[in-house]
Amino acid sequence: MQxxxxxxxxxxxxxxxxxxxxxxxxxxxxxxxxxEDSDQLETQRVKRRKVDKMENTEELxxxxxxxxxxxxxxxxxxxxxHQTNLSxxxxxxxxxxxxPGSFGEMCILCGQRLDADSGVTFGYIHKGxxxxxxxxxxxxxxxxxxxxxxxxxxxxxxxDHTLLNSTQLIHMSxxxxxxxxxxxxxxxxxxxxxxxxxxxxxMTKLRPxxxxxxxxxxxxxxxxxxxxxxxxxxxxxxxLLDPQREYFSSRVISRDDGTHRHQKGLDVVLGQESAxxxxxxxxxxxxxxxxxxxxxxxxxxxxxxxxxxxFNCKSLSELKNDExxxxxxxVTILKVLRRVHGMFFDELxxxxxxxxxxxxxxxxxxxxxxxxKLVFSRVFPTGFQADNHLLWKMAEGLGASxxxxxxxxxxxxxxxxxxxxxSRWAVKHKKFLVHPQxxxxxxxLWQKQPEENFIVNQTxxx
Numbered sequence: 001m002q003x004x005x006x007x008x009x010x011x012x013x014x015x016x017x018x019x020x021x022x023x024x025x026x027x028x029x030x031x032x033x034x035x036e037d038s039d040q041l042e043t044q045r046v047k048r049r050k051v052d053k054m055e056n057t058e059e060l061x062x063x064x065x066x067x068x069x070x071x072x073x074x075x076x077x078x079x080x081x082h083q084t085n086l087s088x089x090x091x092x093x094x095x096x097x098x099x100p101g102s103f104g105e106m107c108i109l110c111g112q113r114l115d116a117d118s119g120v121t122f123g124y125i126h127k128g129x130x131x132x133x134x135x136x137x138x139x140x141x142x143x144x145x146x147x148x149x150x151x152x153x154x155x156x157x158x159x160d161h162t163l164l165n166s167t168q169l170i171h172m173s174x175x176x177x178x179x180x181x182x183x184x185x186x187x188x189x190x191x192x193x194x195x196x197x198x199x200x201x202x203m204t205k206l207r208p209x210x211x212x213x214x215x216x217x218x219x220x221x222x223x224x225x226x227x228x229x230x231x232x233x234x235x236x237x238x239x240l241l242d243p244q245r246e247y248f249s250s251r252v253i254s255r256d257d258g259t260h261r262h263q264k265g266l267d268v269v270l271g272q273e274s275a276x277x278x279x280x281x282x283x284x285x286x287x288x289x290x291x292x293x294x295x296x297x298x299x300x301x302x303x304x305x306x307x308x309x310x311f312n313c314k315s316l317s318e319l320k321n322d323e324x325x326x327x328x329x330x331v332t333i334l335k336v337l338r339r340v341h342g343m344f345f346d347e348l349x350x351x352x353x354x355x356x357x358x359x360x361x362x363x364x365x366x367x368x369x370x371x372x373k374l375v376f377s378r379v380f381p382t383g384f385q386a387d388n389h390l391l392w393k394m395a396e397g398l399g400a401s402x403x404x405x406x407x408x409x410x411x412x413x414x415x416x417x418x419x420x421x422x423s424r425w426a427v428k429h430k431k432f433l434v435h436p437q438x439x440x441x442x443x444x445l446w447q448k449q450p451e452e453n454f455i456v457n458q459t460x461x462x
Contacts, residue, residue: 100135104128120267124231124257125250136270144272147222148352151345154271155221155337158280158296159229159237163330166204166237167302175318176303179203189243197236204240205301208323209330214247216334220341221277224251226264228285231256263287274356277340279333291358294336297329297444329444336446339364362397368442369400376402377415377422379436395439412451414439418458 097110103126105113119132131139147153157163172179183203184192193206217223225241225248227234234254242248259267264285266273278286281296300306301322303315316322323329343360345352372395380389387393391414392402403410406425413426413433426433438454 098134099132100138101129101131103130120259121257122268122270124253124268139270140272143270144275144353147271147275151220151341153221153341153344153357154224154269154276155217156224156226156266156269156276156278156280158278158282158285159225159227159234161281161298161300161305162207162279162296163210163241163299164204164206164237165299165301165305166202166233167304169201169203171302171304172203173303173315173318175314179317189240195240200233200236203302204237205317206240207299207301207330208325208328209334210241213330213334214241217337218247220337222251222271223247224253224269224271226253226269226278226280228255228262228264230254265289266292274358277337277357277361291361294333294361295443296333299323299329332445332447336364364446365397366399368446368448369395369398369439371411372400372448373409373411374400374402374439375404375406375410375413375422377413377420378417379414391436391439394443398439398442400439412438415456418456423456 097107097112099107099109099112099114101108101119102114105115107114108129119130120136121130123129160166179194180196180203183194183196186195186197189195190211193208193210195204195206196202197204214223225234225238227237229237231254234252238248238252253268257268259265262285264280266276266289269276273289273292276289276292278289278293279296280286280293281298283290283293283295286293298305298309300309300311301316303318306313306315324331340357340360343364344355344357348355348360374395376386376392379391380386386404387402395402395414400412406413406422408429410426410431413422413431414436415423415433416435417423418427418433423433425431432451433456434451435454435456438449438451441449441454
């Protein structure tokens with residue numbers, strides 16, 4: 001039996017309506033009948049945004065601030081129910097309640113205390129909120145129909161090295177000290193990009209173009225933040241990126257909300273996997289959802305970020321430089337997102353509900369190096385099975401054909417040394433001789449790059 005937290009509530013006193021409606025609005029849910037009416041669904045979303053602004057004004061400052069009010073509302077309601085006689089009809093409905101979820105140990109629909117520890121916790125929506133699998137499916141289906149009706153998909157965004165870069169103040173290099181006198185005001189963060197968060201002993205730099213990126217992406221996607229940082233950090237970063245709470249609302253997920261240690265998963269995202277795109281700089285964080293992932297070129301503004309990943313070079317801040325606002329990484333990725341969205345809604349045939357964004361991603365990626373036939377030379381360790389190497393798989397994912405031996409059909413020799421036999425063959429037969437970074441650049445930029453920008457130098461003998 002399908003239930004709505006509002007329409008199927010056993011009784012309709014004002015307190016139960018407030019409590020159930022508040023949860024329903026936060027979860028973007030409604031009855032199945034409401035899901036059939038696009039106008040009503042849009043009205044629900046407007047109401048939800050109003051509820052978010054009214055009820056969650058202080059949530060970013062204190063992530064637990066909602067919990068006491070919900071508990072008090074629930075307690076007050078059930079005390080009232082205990083003091084009054086339930087009607088026979090309400091009692092029957094309570095008896096057959098399927099317990100779609102719980103708040104603390106109490107069913108959010110009928111109020112019965114539950115001992116089971118099943119389902120998934122959605123603490124980022126409300127502290128202590130747990131939903132059962134059937135209810136999660138119902139909510140996802142309802143929201144999916146509504147989003148598709150409004151030509152939107154889901155977009156899950158990482159924070160660090162994707163949308164921004166942060167550093168602890170104690171880790172700043174002497175060459176970065178000048179930044180402390182150039183930070184922007186926290187009074188109106190929408191006008192700045194470099195912020196000193198003294199209470200967290202931290203400095204954060206937003207990636208160039210990020211504000212325009214979020215604004216334009218929000219027209220095509222319902223967006224989530226998902227970071228491996230803790231909740232306090234996630235909420236502070238959300239305030240910098242979305243000070244008006246118009247892009248993410250309560251959809252800010254931290255490592256405290258995940259179900260697997262050191263891993264991210266879509267089980268805590270209320271969106272169907274077939275309609276979710278993920279933007280992250282770390283592929284290994286999404287071992288179960290790599291087909292949904294768009295791998296992001298890392299943003300290394302601070303020196304500590306370079307050191308974290310083993311780069312022995314000056315950071316952008318030390319060079320007093322930054323990514324381009326007009327053709328940087330986020331500009332490139334926004335073009336990819338637009339293309340995926342356009343193909344999903346405008347080019348694919350058949351029922352919208354049956355379409356899968358993962359297949360769209362694969363199709364677009366396969367076009368990047370289509371027609372290229374590659375042979376590798378001195379790229380893989382001796383004895384390593386070539387077709388298991390990351391670069392080999394990356395090239396095939398981009399549509400290239402990879403061969404182990406030379407033949408006239410080869411278009412590119414990929415090597416780190418111009419002096420190898422295969423490299424000399426490429427030069428002699430006027431084939432492209434490119435560095436492995438040519439493949440990596442195509443992978444990040446989703447576009448075949450000019451071969452002349454990836455020249456291979458001959459290794460000098462000692």
